[in-house]
Amino acid sequence: MNLGRKILTGNEAIAHGALEAGIGVATSYPGTPVSEVLKNICVYSKCVGVRAEWSVNEKMALEVAAGASYAGVRALCSMKHLGLNTALDSLSVIAYTGVNGGLVLIIGDDPEPTSSQTAVDTRYHAILSKVPCLEPANGQEAKDFVLEAFELSEKFKVPVIIRITPMIAHSIFIVKLGKKLKPFRNPKFIKDPDRYVCMPHNTKMLHDQLNQKEEKISVFFAASKFNKLELDNAKFSILASGFSYNYVKDALNILGLKANVLKLLTTNPIPEQTINKLISVSENILVVEELEPIAEGFLSVVAQKRGFKGKILGKLTKHIPRVGELNAQIVAGAICSINGKKNPFSKIKIPKMPRTVPSLCAGCPHRSSYYVLHKVLRKLKGYNAIGDRGCYNVGAHPPLRAIDACLCMGASIGIGYGLVAAGVKEKTVAVIGDSTFFHSGITALINAVQHGINMTVLILDNDYTSMTGHQPNPGTGFDACGRKVNIINIEKLVKSLGVKYYRRADPYSLKAAEKAVKGAIEFKGLSVVHMKRECALVSQKKINPQDKDIKYIVKGCRLCMHCINTFACPALYVENGTVKISQWKCIKCGVCAQVCPFDAIKRMNKAW
């Protein structure tokens, strides 16, 4: 009955689609919402036949995938929308050279955003680099589109983007699966300098070729099954782009209203013929699309060309908000206001509940590093602590308030450098995680060392890319398939640049770590403190059986609140006039015992 039908998340469906398409190479750098694509490619393929890797950053991931494609092998590259910012330089030129084996990019946008620093719209990247963009609206399409995208990529010799959002990536759907295909393996790079050596004399020709491809793809899309115009004998029409199709259908069902709906799943290039058809059956058209009003703008242009008399409504007309992720309520509200209907959702009150503020985990080594750093910094007249991306940016929340700024991957050192370059007198400290350091912090450090900048860099090394689910990075020692690989030694790397002050410290040993940080802050020149301790979520799974008998308890608490206010481990709480330790949350790192000024936190073993 359910032959081949499975329940899968969108990410799992995509991973399966990639194996059905016979990919030979899969690359990625972790990022919500698409981190599980590569993970599941490894799970489903058992890493047999597919070369899967977590690359050092997204630019690298894309270049490795493109190289494989040049050699005739199908390659899949996944990253979050912000990763494509990093890889855009490469993508725009790979679009010029074109591909051989299919090259498909899975890009996860975050319209709300729930786990990103900005909500950029990947369709603009597709437009900028002139590559086609497909947007599946459910799990089945997510899987099927991967196969279609590889065909498309090889037919027109272009990279293809599949744009998804968390709503597809993390939701579960029933998906009908197909057979996995044996990866094509007969790699050969056929030299073709006119194509691969991109220099001004030939890029003009490549540019022209790409423009022609774009026109052909638009015609191909117009005739394809990707887009569907569902006529409902109505005058009012809705252009529903990608996943928003679901909100449109749900809203129309709830309201009991009729509308013609264009399900538009080829969002770059948008086929003009398809838009013409929509215009010819409509009086007014509402455009529903996640993030920027791109289809709305295109529709307006085509409408004007065709002398369309009706209205084009959407984000530009403020019928739909331009900020945040869409939902059925928002779409229903827009439909109601346009059609003069009462909005059934306008009366509904959203309960006011306290927001849960995320905090660093119990036993997190980052908390100890921050504790030490701020103990030293507080004694200075002033300081600026510039953070970076990773779990440690959670330390920006009260009560720690450990960092003053946090931008994009690897920016801490550059921004800190900028403050110093501008002449800011206070001490500047950059705080950066290990994965982020390898991703793009290293280039910033090279720049700072070269120019002899006086600042301190704190590398918070917890062995993993923890924020996104503990993927390995170049310092971890194993790869995406769990195989042992070379470890890039941060100490040797930093010293080789000529950094004069380098200290390695264990954030669980507060005194020694404080000494290392104090020395770094007082040092004139560029100083690096390398805080090394495995992520607590990983280490707590490996608690030594002997340690099971160990317990930290509070005895003789004077309620000075130092631990609660400046350390704030979630395992500590106040009850009945004393600080207590939640034995359920505590991972027995023992750092709070070093934090307590009155030695009231004690280590006990079973005898107790």
Next chain:
Amino acid sequence: MDYNIIISGLGGDGVIFLSKVITSAALNQGVEVKCYQNHGHAKRGGSVVAHIRIGKNSFSPMIPFATADLLFSFEINEGARYLHFLKDEAMVVVHHDRGADSAQIAHLKSSINNLSIIDLTDIIKSIDDPNTRNSAMLGFIITLDCFPLKSSICKDALLMVLPKEKRGINDAAFELGRRAKRQKI
């Protein structure tokens, strides 16, 4: 009409686990299903919620406001957080340890017509494993008249996703939940 379910709780409660069980039960029963999961900060004990939509007329995995038929929650506040998703006649089941904060319960009582408050800790007290709470919750939920999936299919789906050594105690917890008297407050 489709049947819409919201499951909520905190990281570690088993919300995502149960949503997977119910979704695969629906698949096994041969009905259409989709499920939205939000577990942003689950590892850090934050809010976790799952939406399940059973039937072939719904599109988005996310349930629109005022259309959920059933909400069950492992925590009072995490239940109260999603009241705007409920239909007027929706069924609500909330776990609460005895010695309850009466203000919160009073608030729920005043806003919900069909409310059941159950004490899972009490229900599974004969089993020495708090992790079986969600199996007991599922056992309780399937006894509701409105619940659209067959109890045997749900139980099979539950046992299927568990490792062999955990099946015995979870089976027991499921049965305890199924037999628990509905305690209307």
